[in-house]
Amino acid sequence: MALAFPIAVGVSVVCFALVYIAPGDPLETVVPSDATAATIAVIKHAYGFDKPLAIQYLIWLGRVLHGNLGISIATNRPVSLEVGEALVNTLRLVALAMPAALIIGYAMGVAAARYPGRMLDRIVSGLAMFGISLPNYWVGVVLVIVFAVQWPLLPATGMAPIAPGSIGMFNWSDLRFMILPAISLALIPTGIIARSTRAAVLDVLSQDFVLTLRAKGLDEEAITRHVLRNALPQVIAVVALQFGYLMGGSILVETVFSWPGTGYLLGYAIQNRDVPLLQGIVLVLSMIFVVTNLIADLLQVRVDPRLRRG
Amino acid sequence: MKSDSFSSNHRWLRTLLLLSVAVSAADVSVAHAQGVLKIGMTASDLPITTGNPDQGFEGYRFVGYNLYDSLVEWDLSSATKPSVLVPGLATSWHVDPNDNKRWIFNLRQGVKWDDGCPFVASDVVWNLAHLTDPKSAQYYAAEAAQASSYLTNYASSEAIDDHTVAITTKRVDSLFPYEISYILLVSPCRAKALNYNWQDFANHPSGTGPYLFSREIPHQEMDLVPNKNYWNKARIPKQDKVELFPMPDPATRTAALLSGQVNWIEAPDPDSARRLKAAGMQIITNTYPHNWDYQLNFVKSPFTDIRVRQAANYAINRADMKALLDGMMIEGYSTVPPSTPYYGHPVEYKFDPAKATALLKQAGCYPCNVVFGISSSGSGQMQSLSMNELVKEQLDAVGFNVKLDTMDWNQLLAVGRNGVDKYPNLSAINISHQSQDPFDALIRLVSTSQWAPHGSNWGHYSNKDADALITQIYGEFDAQKRTALLAKLNELMNVQAMQIFVAYDVNPRALSPNVHGFVQAQSWFQDITSVTISP
Numbered sequence: 001m002a003l004a005f006p007i008a009v010g011v012s013v014v015c016f017a018l019v020y021i022a023p024g025d026p027l028e029t030v031v032p033s034d035a036t037a038a039t040i041a042v043i044k045h046a047y048g049f050d051k052p053l054a055i056q057y058l059i060w061l062g063r064v065l066h067g068n069l070g071i072s073i074a075t076n077r078p079v080s081l082e083v084g085e086a087l088v089n090t091l092r093l094v095a096l097a098m099p100a101a102l103i104i105g106y107a108m109g110v111a112a113a114r115y116p117g118r119m120l121d122r123i124v125s126g127l128a129m130f131g132i133s134l135p136n137y138w139v140g141v142v143l144v145i146v147f148a149v150q151w152p153l154l155p156a157t158g159m160a161p162i163a164p165g166s167i168g169m170f171n172w173s174d175l176r177f178m179i180l181p182a183i184s185l186a187l188i189p190t191g192i193i194a195r196s197t198r199a200a201v202l203d204v205l206s207q208d209f210v211l212t213l214r215a216k217g218l219d220e221e222a223i224t225r226h227v228l229r230n231a232l233p234q235v236i237a238v239v240a241l242q243f244g245y246l247m248g249g250s251i252l253v254e255t256v257f258s259w260p261g262t263g264y265l266l267g268y269a270i271q272n273r274d275v276p277l278l279q280g281i282v283l284v285l286s287m288i289f290v291v292t293n294l295i296a297d298l299l300q301v302r303v304d305p306r307l308r309r310g
Numbered sequence: 311m312k313s314d315s316f317s318s319n320h321r322w323l324r325t326l327l328l329l330s331v332a333v334s335a336a337d338v339s340v341a342h343a344q345g346v347l348k349i350g351m352t353a354s355d356l357p358i359t360t361g362n363p364d365q366g367f368e369g370y371r372f373v374g375y376n377l378y379d380s381l382v383e384w385d386l387s388s389a390t391k392p393s394v395l396v397p398g399l400a401t402s403w404h405v406d407p408n409d410n411k412r413w414i415f416n417l418r419q420g421v422k423w424d425d426g427c428p429f430v431a432s433d434v435v436w437n438l439a440h441l442t443d444p445k446s447a448q449y450y451a452a453e454a455a456q457a458s459s460y461l462t463n464y465a466s467s468e469a470i471d472d473h474t475v476a477i478t479t480k481r482v483d484s485l486f487p488y489e490i491s492y493i494l495l496v497s498p499c500r501a502k503a504l505n506y507n508w509q510d511f512a513n514h515p516s517g518t519g520p521y522l523f524s525r526e527i528p529h530q531e532m533d534l535v536p537n538k539n540y541w542n543k544a545r546i547p548k549q550d551k552v553e554l555f556p557m558p559d560p561a562t563r564t565a566a567l568l569s570g571q572v573n574w575i576e577a578p579d580p581d582s583a584r585r586l587k588a589a590g591m592q593i594i595t596n597t598y599p600h601n602w603d604y605q606l607n608f609v610k611s612p613f614t615d616i617r618v619r620q621a622a623n624y625a626i627n628r629a630d631m632k633a634l635l636d637g638m639m640i641e642g643y644s645t646v647p648p649s650t651p652y653y654g655h656p657v658e659y660k661f662d663p664a665k666a667t668a669l670l671k672q673a674g675c676y677p678c679n680v681v682f683g684i685s686s687s688g689s690g691q692m693q694s695l696s697m698n699e700l701v702k703e704q705l706d707a708v709g710f711n712v713k714l715d716t717m718d719w720n721q722l723l724a725v726g727r728n729g730v731d732k733y734p735n736l737s738a739i740n741i742s743h744q745s746q747d748p749f750d751a752l753i754r755l756v757s758t759s760q761w762a763p764h765g766s767n768w769g770h771y772s773n774k775d776a777d778a779l780i781t782q783i784y785g786e787f788d789a790q791k792r793t794a795l796l797a798k799l800n801e802l803m804n805v806q807a808m809q810i811f812v813a814y815d816v817n818p819r820a821l822s823p824n825v826h827g828f829v830q831a832q833s834w835f836q837d838i839t840s841v842t843i844s845p
Contacts, residue, residue, distance in 0.1 A: 040727065042458075076358065076452055076509060077528065085528065141561055148569040156565035157557060161527050258557050260529035268354055268529075273720055 011286040016057050016279055049275070060279065069283070070276035074268070079280035082265060087247070087284065089159060090254075090261030094246045096182035101189035102239060108190070109197025109235075110228065116202060124194065131191030137252035140184035144256070147180060154180055157258045181257040185250055189242040196238040200231035233300040240296030244289040344549045345843025347825070350557040350566050350575040352689070356532045359515045359523055360508050361496040362441075362456035366689045367744065367834040368576065370492075372554050375835055376534055378494035378517035381415050381434065382487045384746075386829075386837035389596055392649050393746075393833035395487055399429065399495060399518065403487060405787055410482050411465070413490075417473045421541045424516040427499035431469035436498045438467045438477070448501055450508050460492040484787045488747035520545050520839050521552065531555055536839075547839040548827065564820075567591060573822035573843060580636040580693065583818070590823045595816035596830040597640055597647050599745040602692055604682065604738040604810040605755065607730050608769040612675045613737055619807035621669035621678075623659035625708040626701065626812055634700055635693060640814040644804050645752060646745045647814045649832060652752075654797030656804030659811070666708035677711045680737035688719030690742040692815055698740060701812065729762025730769050738810065739768055746834055748796050753780050756803060771808050 044050045048059070063070060069079035105128075112124035148156035160174040204210065204227045213223050247262065254264035262281060269278040351372060353365040359377060363369030375383070383398035399418050406412035421429040439446040441457040442464060463486065465478045479486055500516035501508075515523045518541065521534035532554040536547035555572060557563045563575040564582040568589055578586055583593055604622075606613040613619050628641035640647060643658035670676045684698045685691055695716070702712040715736065717725070725733050726741045733739075743766075745751030754766040756776045761767045779799045786792040803809070821828065827840045 073452075074355065074364070075528070076360075076512065082528075141565075144562075144565045144569075148571075149565050152569050156569040156571050157562045158555060158566075158571065159530060161531065255559050256562055258530075258555065258559075258562055264529070271354065271718070271720060 007286070007290055011282065013057070016060070016275075017053075020053060020275075060276070064283065069280035072269075072274055072277040074272045074274045074277065079276050082277060083262070083280050083284050086260060086262045086265040086281070089259065090247060090263070092159075093178055093182050093185055093259065093261060094243070096178050097186040097246055098189070098239075098243055100182070101186040101193055101242065104186075105190040105193025106197050106235065108194035109199075110201055112194070112198040113201035113205065114224075121198075125198070128191040128194035128198075131187040132195070133191075134187060135252075136184045136187050136250060137256050139187060140181065140253050140256040143180045143183060157256075159259055181253055181259050184253045184256075185246060189246060192242060193235070193238055197231065197235050200234035201227060203234075204230045229303065233304045236296050236299050236303065240292050244285075244292045247288050247292075248285050345824075345845070346551045346553060347549045347574060347838065347841055347843060348553045348555065348572040349838075350555050350563040350572040352558060352560075352563070352576045353556045354558040355529055355556050356526060356554065358452070358456075359512050359526070359532075360450065361437075361453050361494050361517075362492070363494075364456060367746075368689075370494075371835050372552075372838075373532070373534075374494050375519065376521040376552070376838070377515055377519045377523055378496065379519055380491050380493050380495060381417075382491040384491060384831075384833055384835055386831040386833055386835055389829050389831060391832065392599075392651060393831050393835070395491060398491070399434075405484075406476070409478075410785075410787070411479045413477045413479070413486055414470070415475050415477065417475060418541060419473055421518055422539070423497035423499055423518055424522055424537065425497055425500045425503070427497060429495075429518060430472045431475040432472075433498050434475040434477075434495065435467045435469050437493070437495045438464065440496070440501075441493070448498070448506055450506075452508070457493055460489045463489065482785050484784055484792055485747065485749050485753075488749060491747075520547055524551070529556065545837065545839045548842050549838075552838065567820055567822065570822075573825050575820050577818060578820045580634075580638045580818075583636055583638065583820075586820045592821040592823060592825070593818060594821060594828070594830050595638060595818045596832055597649050597814060598817045598832050598834060599647060599650065599751065600690060600742060600815040600817065600834070601642060601645055601647075601745050601751075601811075602639075602690075602697070602740075602742040602813040602815060603642065603645070604740050604812070605726075605768045606738045606771070606809060607734070607736060608771045608808075609730050610734050610737075612673070612678050612680065613769075615673045615675065616807060617669040617673040618675050618678060619810070620659060621666040621673070621708065622705060622710070622810045623807050624662045624666035624669070625705050625710070626659075626810065627661045627663075627704055628812065629661070630704070631697065631700055631813055634696060635813075638816055638818050639692070640816060642811045642813045644800060644811055645755065645809060646800060650745070650751070650800075652748065652793050652796030652800055654801045656801045658804070659807065663704075663708045670709040676709045678709055679711045679713075680705075681713045681715055681735055683715050683717065683722060683725050683733065683736045683739040685719045685722040685740070686716055688722065690744070690815070691719070691740075692742065692813070694740070697812070701810075726766070726768050727763055729767075741768075742815070744834055748783070748792075752796060752799050752803065753783070756780075756799070756808060771806075773802070773806065773808075776802055 048056065060070065069083065072079055072082050075082060108124045108128060112121040115121050144156045147154045155177050158177060160177045210223060210227060213226060251263040251267040254261045255267060262285065266281050269281060349372060351368055353368050355365065357363035357365040357369030357373040359373060361378060363374040379399045381398050381400035382395050382403065384393045385396040386393060399421060400415040401418050403413055403415045406414055417431055423429060436448060440448040440450060441454050442461055443449055463479045463481055463483050465480045467475060467477045469475050495517070497516035500514065501511060504510045504514065520537055520540045522537045524533035524535045526532045534552040538546060540546050557566060560577065560579040564578055564586065566572045567575045567586065587593055606619060608614055632639050632641060644653065644656045646653055670678050682698065685694055687694055698714055702714055705712050722739065722741060725736065725739055743750065754760045756771050756773065757765065757767060757780050758772045758777050759765065761770045776799060779795055779802065783792055783795045783799065786795055817830065824844045825841060826844060827842050828838065829840065830836065
């Protein structure tokens with residue numbers, strides 16, 4: 001916990017600087033494309049972007065410490081509101097994608113590890129590579145063509161008009177909008193979890209205590225339980241990272257599906273050089289990563305007390 | 311008693327009759343319901359609703375001119391004639407005979423804001439301060455940013471009486487009505503009631519336009535409903551509701567239309583046009599003032615040499631470019647499309663690669679190394695990458711050696727704004743531009759006073775004859791004579807080959823077969839009030 005805040009500040013400094021290093025200025029795409037540089041200078045002054053960078057950063061940091069992430073230049077809405085709504089929207093997809101990725105990926109990994117080198121292992125490993133390698137936005141487009149255009153079973157794009165603050169998964173009219181983007185998002189984590197699980201289980205299976213257990217006459221089911229428990233910490237670490245990755249959204253998947261999540265908002269902020277919005281999103285996402293990994297560390301310790309002693 | 315029973319039955323029957331009439335009336339009104347128009351826009355977000363919209367002219371098209379009006383508006387009723395200015399909230403306007411920098415606008419009477427307040431001349435003065443005067447309580451920087459380009463010549467305004475307003479310009483400017491046409495007016499009553507909280511205003515906008523704001527789900531959907539009290543009775547919307555969806559990805563828009571999620575999409579990409587037609591969709595195109603071209607560097611060679619500029623124009627095979635876009639363009643030989651009233655008779659550099667090569671050799675630039683600043687995508691950039699690749703191929707074939715410097719849209723806009731002095735190594739930039747009005751079409755590209763960063767003349771083109779013509783144009787208040795002068799200017803620009811002319815966009819959109827009544831104007835703006843949707 002003690003490291004979380006300095007990490008967040010460090011990330012914010014880096015991202016603040018990177019936005020300004022990128023060519024193009026804030027307001028360039030907010031004002032009409034034929035606005036002159038002189039006009040932009042006047043508007044920049046109104047928004048405070050003509051101050052020295054260090055001063056701008058300190059002003060921004062002071063506001064953040066008071067819970068104020070500023071106002072989005074492009075939308076004129078509070079950044080905290082924009083980011084909050086986007087997070088909830090991405091969470092809706094993650095709530096579908098993550099359990100699916102975990103269950104399927106874990107099952108695949110365990111199955112592959114139980115029969116190493118056999119046909120099942122090769123099929124599962126191949127599928128995992130497939131999931132990791134296929135561009136998920138391309139998969140999204142294909143899913144739309146098949147399930148929305150060819151056979152109009154699911155909507156092609158957008159999110160149901162769900163009430164703000166609602167998860168909106170528990171009725172079909174909302175859920176049907178989530179299925180295709182959730183599948184697109186889940187592909188990569190499924191593949192990664194499958195491969196990581198396989199590697200972790202194989203690693204544990206090769207350890208001496210497993211041989212000892214077999215020598216003692218324990219049945220395979222009981223051995224499997226021990227093996228899976230010992231492999232779990234590694235899997236938890238991977239799952240935590242994948243959760244963080246999913247919460248960051250996928251700019252491309254969310255653009256294909258016009259899903260107003262964090263990825264979509266991030267892409268929007270980058271294209272518009274919306275500095276306050278970009279800083280707010282990056283700061284919040286970095287905090288999510290920090291907290292998620294902290295929780296993963298705690299879970300790992302709980303599952304494997306040896307880590308506590310280390 | 312029988313009479314009591316009879317009168318009671320009579321009353322009952324009368325009630326029943328009245329009820330059935332009422333129900334029939336309701337049925338009639340339901341039967342006249344003309345559906346929901348669902349539009350997939352190219353915009354990456356919903357346009358702002360606080361007056362002058364963002365998201366480019368698409369914002370004006372679907373939100374700005376639907377929620378609000380300007381003093382002077384565009385005639386969007388015809389597909390066969392160029393769109394011209396017509397009365398909006400002003401019924402007429404003229405320049406003060408005693409001061410040709412002072413415009414008098416006679417306002418439309420009997421108009422009310424959506425909040426019920428009457429529209430009066432002081433509202434116009436209030437709105438102009440809202441956009442230009444930082445010291446005024448109503449000043450809003452975000453709106454000032456949107457309107458700034460159109461008010462560069464605005465000096466002051468005053469309400470002469472409740473129905474007459476005078477607007478003074480800094481310089482003599484016969485084109486001022488065009489500029490004021492982009493300024494949308496918002497209700498001072500609503501703004502004051504909300505204590506100038508513009509975020510609140512965005513959720514409760516009040517204008518005089520043909521639509522009322524119904525709801526917005528941020529980043530997802532905006533709904534507009536007909537304004538039954540609209541002052542222009544001929545343009546009271548015929549559909550029940552309009553739903554607007556931002557869909558920046560063309561594949562997404564196509565899928566949404568094919569799956570029935572929307573019944574109208576903007577700018578389908580040419581690759582999907584056949585698929586859409588095969589599915590029964592209407593693909594509608596029309597000439598409109600949108601020029602895809604290159605602005606040239608007039609400070610550093612090689613385009614300082616007219617022979618090189620002419621060579622570049624002769625090298626372009628516009629028929630091939632049209633084939634690349636599956637027919638979705640008009641071959642471009644000038645800064646404005648031929649349907650423009652001031653097109654004139656410009657020299658047209660028809661495809662002639664041999665002549666192009668000969669000119670390059672005469673100019674001593676063979677091979678001729680050039681660097682073009684282009685974007686990977688962007689509003690109005692059409693199929694930027696493939697089109698630029700084809701242009702490169704065609705120019706290289708005659709003796710140019712083209713290097714494409716690809717950047718993102720935001721960065722290219724910055725290049726355009728800052729001018730050639732900051733980017734001397736770029737020989738040309740490819741930023742398409744709107745040519746809706748004479749200033750945007752011609753003047754800002756060639757006037758010495760418009761050298762970037764003070765204007766849009768990126769390459770610092772300068773020509774005394776052009777500047778003299780421009781001064782005449784600004785001082786000519788007779789429309790016919792002014793059109794003749796503008797035509798001369800366009801012709802001069804062609805003689806000088808001051809751009810590489812390639813294409814005019816055709817504003818494609820795809821509509822479901824059950825969408826009726828749409829007339830595609832020769833304009834960036836469109837009138838959707840006449841559209842109906844059959845079941």
